[in-house]
Amino acid sequence: MTKKLENSLLMMWVVALVATLGSLYFSEVRGYEPCELCWYQRILMYPLVIITTVAYIQKNARIAVLTAVFACIGGSISLYHYGIQKLDFLSESAPACGRVPCTGMYINWAGFITIPFLALTAFILIAAISFYMLKVLKEEK
Template identity: 65%
Template structure:
């Protein structure tokens, strides 16, 4: 396995671990109750820590397709959640979201950084790294 692929797997593991620990910090330490959309994002992020950890241990870059699928769905979910929070058109038409409103913003750093934004950045980073791994695997097979 190429060093580039190993580093990308470490990046995926790092990003997913930081995102997982960050979400647990916000809910368990800061006491922010996650909304329904946040739970969907957690469902897609948390397994990536285990998947990437096992892939690093096994030196298996083939897992990149799985991480790409999880992160793409996660990015779409996070992007929609962010749109619900920041764009009136989406926020006014947002479905009811359980006990905690999906339009609520527990944090709003610099006027645009919210929890769904942080998740979106992590999912996009994982998707890019997954794509890099897939490209490397394709190049290895071609040569």
């Protein structure tokens, strides 16, 4: 495996780990109860830490297909979640999300950075790295 692919796996692992630790910080330290859409995003982010750890140890860049799928699905959920927080026409028709409303914002840094925005950023980074890895793998053939 080339150094480019190895470094890409490491970067992907760092992004997934930071996102996972960040979500755990918000829920376990700050006491912010996750809404239903937050749980779906966590379900897609948390395994990426384990998947990328194993892939890095095994030097398996082919895992990029799986990480791209997880990131695209997770990013879609994050984008929708961010939309129902920030866009009036979506928030008015947002489904009930359980005990915690999905339209609620525990943080709103600089007027646009919310928890779903942070998750979306992580998913976009992981997807971009995954697609880059797939491109490098294709070029190596």
